[in-house]
Amino acid sequence: MTNADFKVTPWEVSGKVDYEKLVKEFGTRQIDAQLKARLEKLAGGSHLFLRRNFFFSHRDLDLVLKDYEGGKGFFLYTGRSPAGKMTLAHLISFLFTRWLQEKFKVNTYLQIPDEEKFLFKQKLSWEEVQERTKEDMAHIAALGFDSDRTFMFQNSEYAKNFYPMLMKTAKKINFSTAKAVFGFNEQSNIGMIFYPALQIVPTFFEKKRCLIPCGIDQDNYWRPQRDIAESLGFYKTAAIHCSFFPPLTGPEGKMSSSIAESAIFLSDDGKTVANKINKYAFSGGQATVEEHRRLGGNPDIDVAFQWLYTMFEEDDKKIEKIRSEYRSGKMLTGELKQILIDKINSFLNAHNKKKAKAEKAVEKMKYSGKLAKQMWGRMIG
Amino acid sequence: MTNADFKVTPWEVSGKVDYEKLVKEFGTRQIDAQLKARLEKLAGGSHLFLRRNFFFSHRDLDLVLKDYEGGKGFFLYTGRSPAGKMTLAHLISFLFTRWLQEKFKVNTYLQIPDEEKFLFKQKLSWEEVQERTKEDMAHIAALGFDSDRTFMFQNSEYAKNFYPMLMKTAKKINFSTAKAVFGFNEQSNIGMIFYPALQIVPTFFEKKRCLIPCGIDQDNYWRPQRDIAESLGFYKTAAIHCSFFPPLTGPEGKMSSSIAESAIFLSDDGKTVANKINKYAFSGGQATVEEHRRLGGNPDIDVAFQWLYTMFEEDDKKIEKIRSEYRSGKMLTGELKQILIDKINSFLNAHNKKKAKAEKAVEKMKYSGKLAKQMWGRMIG
Known part of the structure; x- marks a missing residue:
């Protein structure tokens, strides 16, 4: 959204963000004391990010907890798009996801969309992104996910398995929607325009509710998902949003690896x-x-x-x-x-x-862990 | 192109086509007597489609022949997008491609874009297309391609291998171009908008000139290819175009499986x-x-x-x-x-x-033939 005082899109955060306004504009909901207590009770503990209200907004978190209470379960999904070097801020969603996984023992999908930044940044080469991808996966694996319950995948490698679902997703989103949600224009390349389908497709990896811990700037992606999910026979995804980790240089905007x-x-x-x-x-x-x-x-x-x-x-x-x-x-x-x-x-x-010792964990999360093996044996869609 | 009297796009051909006008509008060139003779001489024979001027237009066929004469070689590429049942008209490009392969002994890529019609036809399901795909591949294999020099691939299966090149292609084409060339609009889904990259990517399978036998209605796809190929380090693709096989019901338009x-x-x-x-x-x-x-x-x-x-x-x-x-x-x-x-x-x-006996040929062209094996062992891009 763009406002007189601040701007929040998946590609830009600037100004002093008024989170209350943002929640209203985005149509998400604040995590109130009751919901927080319910989450903490089911988790059997709290997390700093939750206690200090850093994760402050959500979509359907209440329904996720209801599904969990009812024995239906849910799954977790978050990701990291390689481009620049990873900063402390990049760990936040992963740390929180890891904590949720530990507490709820649920399957967790970590997408490495190794085409996103390539498509969105004119000067970035495919080969540079691939180099960064290896480094980033080691950082993520170092956080200690359960490597039998976690599937970490590069889009470029797992494309074949999710191809049918990817096309089913793309067919449901027209340019008009993509333009409105993501601000595409005539100069946007056709890869960028298609990209939302790639970020949405993992929400259809299981016929359970998907919970996505992410920065609130990523919420755009989940709006078209929620519009189309049910017509594809899946759940509207849930999300739990954090605010922006401030850059060193001041309390406004967000920490950025490009500065x-x-x-x-x-x-x-x-x-x-x-x-x-x-x-x-x-x-x-x-x-x-x-x-x-x-x-x-x-x-x-x-x-x-x-x-x-x-x-x-x-x-x-x-x-x-x-x-x-x-x-x-x-x-x-x-x-x-x-x-x-x-x-x-x-x-x-x-x-x-x-x-430095994460190599084996990367390998398990990508290929040989229990969930990874299942996922390589499956076609999605 | 649209004209007062006739219309030719990749999705619609209607009216009495004035081929001379079409060639001028599309910016292709007619195959003149000299070029035809040169092709026939190098081929050591002629083909009915050539002799009777059914293949009548081209782009850079002269350069393809020059490359062949110079020992640089070239490769062939054509395809079939499964949807309805195949008609006689659908065999034309394949028959001509097979003949060219036999005469020039060159690698031949047969794309089965098993997402195209799914994306473009609202009511067609993914599963229906997959059923048709099997049938279509058997028809194509029955034509007798050299199964060690032919790679037939479904996009949904081969996506992983050409993924890097696919993204490099998509990054080079913006919405403005796609709209102008293919007539996309606000209602076009993001899969349709992305699709041209999928049809273009096989022209980058080898660092030789690509020759595409196809209906002139497919020429649209090769225009953006020719704009971007050199900046990606490849050749502008060449093409040899046939006119439309008339429908039973009259000499105008083209034979269509949907009628x-x-x-x-x-x-x-x-x-x-x-x-x-x-x-x-x-x-x-x-x-x-x-x-x-x-x-x-x-x-x-x-x-x-x-x-x-x-x-x-x-x-x-x-x-x-x-x-x-x-x-x-x-x-x-x-x-x-x-x-x-x-x-x-x-x-x-x-x-x-x-x-009925094509099963083994399909298997070889897809997976175990000499070229197929090479292609499965390669990443494109």
Whole structure:
């Protein structure tokens, strides 16, 4: 959607997003206290992203939980479109999906649409995308999905198996809809125009309700899916949406791998992380130490605080202590940033160690795990 | 193209086609006597379709022959989109392609785009098309292609192998071009809009010039191909075009499997063939025997004569004898029709016998022949 103050499409997020407005415009629903409690109860626990309202909006999550309670089950689907290097923000949907998988023990489909960015970015070559694809899959596998319940697939490899369903999907969506939903125009190439069918097709992998953890900017894709699903004999997909992980450079927009100073890459070493955060992290602190001690900082706009709050400081007591000390001026900007630097570096250290050993997990999720084997033996459609 | 008097698009041919005008409008070239002689010389023989000017137009056929003479070679590509039952007219491009293959000993790619008609015909189901696909492949294999030099592939099966090239192709064609060339509009589904990339991709199977024998109504597809081929590192495709095989019901338009009385199906038995021709074949004869004896018939508009001329009476002397006897009134319409009935029934008898034994040829052309094996071991792009 485009608004006087902000813009949210699958390809661009800018301005200060008013999430309440967004939910209304998109026609999704906020996750209220009751629904959150129900999800947490069924999961037998909570997740930071849920507790801190980072995942805040949904479509049919209530029906997914009802299906689960009724024994019908559901399945999970999310994805990653390779192009630039992966950032911390790219892990969010995967981390949350992994948690849901662990709690609900459901099949999980991870799409690697290795044609999307190739089609959408004029200068990106097919070969570059393929290089990135390998790297990205290792990062994803490092997160510890259940490799017998997870099928990770590149569209370019799995195309044959989902081809019939892909064509059935494409037949149901006309240019008028695609244009309205995705903003295509005369200059859009015919691959871009077709692409929505590719992102929608995994929602038809099982005759159960599909739950998609994703950024709210991806919601566009699920609207035509919900219009056509029932006519194809499937469920309207459900989704659970997160807000945008703020770029280092300020609380507006979203972290983007194409603006290097806005992002921490998963491949950044400790020194780079420290430098970037010290240099670029938008601060809610005052101009001088004296002023900061006197007036205090503003955690609501401080990116270091926001990152700790959303992703890196799981302890509710500790994060509130940081908030109040920062607000009061007791904690300086440099101190706050150092907490974040340490947290990120310890996360990335552990992550990259797992990534270095992820080869086998990638192989299982793609080919030899229980679900993967089933999927290679199936035609979809 | 659309004209006051006739219309030719990949989906519709109607009116009395002015081929000279068509060639000018499409920007193709007529096959002149010199080029025909050169082709026949290199082939070491002629073919009825060439001798009788049924294949009459081309793009870059001269360059194909030059490449052949220079030892660079070329390859052949044509196809069949399953939907309705196959008619005699559907064999034309295949018969000519087979002849070219035999004479030039070149690799031949036969595309079975088993999604095309599904996407373009609202009521046609995927499953119906798949049923027809098997039948159609047997008919094609019965024509006797060299099964070690022929790769016949269904898009739905071979999609994985040509996926990279497919996306590279799609990226080069924008909606504006697709709309102008194919007449898409807001109601066109996104599969239809994407489809041209699927029909174009086999022209990139080899880094040689591709020669496509096809109806001139398919020429649209090769125009965007020729615009983008060189930027992808391939040759502009060449083509050799035939005119339209007239429907039984009259000399205008083209034979169509969706109008049963306009067509002889390959599955028609002898009695059906006789009935249809006697009942529907548009005649150039006179209303009564007496008038016919006196005034003679008009072979130029007589569909039975046209079919004999184009496809079924190979002997140049015999066809000229028929023409003059019919024109003079010596030969009656019933007699002319009987000649055609006998010819068609003898052709269909032989064809269907070969078709019944085509299973192994289908298998070789699809999977285990020399070229097929190579193609399954390759990624295209």
